[in-house]
Amino acid sequence: MPLIEFENVSFAYDDTPILRDVSLQIEAGQLVAIMGGSGSGKTTLLKLIGGQLRAQHGRVLVDGIEVSRLNEGELYQLRRKLGMLFQFGALFTDLSVFDNVAFPLRERTQLPESMIRDLVLMKLQAVGLRGTADWMPQALSGGMARRVALARAIALDPQVMLYDEPFTGLDPISLATVGQLIRELNDALGTASIVVTHDVAESLAIVDYVYFLDQGQLVAQGTPAAVRTSTHPFVQQFINAQPDGPLPFHKPAPPYAQALGVQA
Amino acid sequence: MKLLFDLVSRLGQPVTNTLIKLGFAARFQLAILRHSATALLRPQLTLREIWFAGVLSVLIIVVSGLFVGMVLALQGYDTLQRFGAASSLGILVALSLVRELGPVVAGLLFASRAGSAITAEIGLMKATEQLAAMEMMAVNPIARVVAPKFWGGVISMPLLAAMFSAMGIFGGYLIGVQLLGLDEGSFWSQMQGAVDFRLDVMNGVIKSLFFGFAVSLIAVFEGYDAPPTAEGISTATTRTVVTSALVILALDFILTAFMFRGV
Numbered sequence: 246m247p248l249i250e251f252e253n254v255s256f257a258y259d260d261t262p263i264l265r266d267v268s269l270q271i272e273a274g275q276l277v278a279i280m281g282g283s284g285s286g287k288t289t290l291l292k293l294i295g296g297q298l299r300a301q302h303g304r305v306l307v308d309g310i311e312v313s314r315l316n317e318g319e320l321y322q323l324r325r326k327l328g329m330l331f332q333f334g335a336l337f338t339d340l341s342v343f344d345n346v347a348f349p350l351r352e353r354t355q356l357p358e359s360m361i362r363d364l365v366l367m368k369l370q371a372v373g374l375r376g377t378a379d380w381m382p383q384a385l386s387g388g389m390a391r392r393v394a395l396a397r398a399i400a401l402d403p404q405v406m407l408y409d410e411p412f413t414g415l416d417p418i419s420l421a422t423v424g425q426l427i428r429e430l431n432d433a434l435g436t437a438s439i440v441v442t443h444d445v446a447e448s449l450a451i452v453d454y455v456y457f458l459d460q461g462q463l464v465a466q467g468t469p470a471a472v473r474t475s476t477h478p479f480v481q482q483f484i485n486a487q488p489d490g491p492l493p494f495h496k497p498a499p500p501y502a503q504a505l506g507v508q509a
Numbered sequence: 510m511k512l513l514f515d516l517v518s519r520l521g522q523p524v525t526n527t528l529i530k531l532g533f534a535a536r537f538q539l540a541i542l543r544h545s546a547t548a549l550l551r552p553q554l555t556l557r558e559i560w561f562a563g564v565l566s567v568l569i570i571v572v573s574g575l576f577v578g579m580v581l582a583l584q585g586y587d588t589l590q591r592f593g594a595a596s597s598l599g600i601l602v603a604l605s606l607v608r609e610l611g612p613v614v615a616g617l618l619f620a621s622r623a624g625s626a627i628t629a630e631i632g633l634m635k636a637t638e639q640l641a642a643m644e645m646m647a648v649n650p651i652a653r654v655v656a657p658k659f660w661g662g663v664i665s666m667p668l669l670a671a672m673f674s675a676m677g678i679f680g681g682y683l684i685g686v687q688l689l690g691l692d693e694g695s696f697w698s699q700m701q702g703a704v705d706f707r708l709d710v711m712n713g714v715i716k717s718l719f720f721g722f723a724v725s726l727i728a729v730f731e732g733y734d735a736p737p738t739a740e741g742i743s744t745a746t747t748r749t750v751v752t753s754a755l756v757i758l759a760l761d762f763i764l765t766a767f768m769f770r771g772v
Contacts, residue, residue, distance in 0.1 A: 295645050297645075321647045328645075329642070331642055332638070335637060338637070338639070349646045
């Protein structure tokens, strides 16, 4: 049974449709990328899994449980199975690196402090930042903050990992480090992982499967190898970074000459 | 006709917006109360907030109280002396502070010193997705962040108001007795005789409790409700101070009318 399943899911803010008829499945141990331009509905998709938003049509299933049917208590119960890495880490700025990683352990388990200490150091070791345990988040670089946040997200060994734009704003070395960590953690923990991103090179290098999202619809999908050779115009435009194509350079607008008040 | 329609709807829009916001605030208050048990069962969370909202406000409260008391003594002496009642200066200083100035001025200072900080902190936590991260870790931010800040404020406020009044009375003593040469014995004994514990002191404490409740709620709500942008947080912080000031003064009038009517 897939850990994450979307069945014909649609979502709209007021009258603006964000997702239209999206169906996908992700198994345990699978690392999947959702790619699309800004405003294509990628982040909304993650929020539907975490229950921060509720699908208006169709079903979102996490480990067989329909997310949009849950009440607040059940939702918090479900979130215990999820780990999420936020775009800029979202570390708690008033807590040290150690306390940040210890936060989910202290809040959600009754473990003794000595065991929490061991677990935190193990998680920090996994992301290579045990040496920063006593630092405050402000002292970390962008890449290090992302890795600490990753250690915090895996603190309770989640079944599902969600990554919201994990590569944004990182230098090439940090970017490769984070990418590799995502792959390694996925394989070591056997999680189902979703990476929402528009970084083509890095994600094609690490993921098992790719979905392309354009204006709320899944327009293409496939393994990285298949995607690279795809002739689908949207995929072509996206992975070759062409400014114009199925995803137009111009936003729809009244005729140019008319807007400038001149005769064409 | 259309003009009239526009006018009416333009008048109505802010009213509906305000009502909607009030409704949110009321539901938010209920949510805080519902999650208060979890927060209060872990006193170190609330203690931390008492430190930030209360203890760190002590300096400004103590200094302001001292000055307000000294000014009261100077002004009061000048007026009382014309009626040959200068020896009642202690009563004037103590009653003004305990009944009114203590709770009200301490409340205003508390709103600008601690309330604004609470709003900015919660607003920034929201803007940097720290609250969302907490939710995704299955930790309720209202129980973990908001409720402790709210109760920290509620607990701090009466204590700060009491400190303000005490320092003010001491300031009045410095001016009245030490500078202007009033008799020390009559200054204190007249004050002791005229200030009633239940009517004056307790009513002042009740006022400061109300103010603490109002300011804390406004501060946490504005922070939680702030749009997650730089401009949104700055507007929210301003609104905390302005709304708190207005609410304190309006509440003070209502409470005074109930407490001291016809006494």
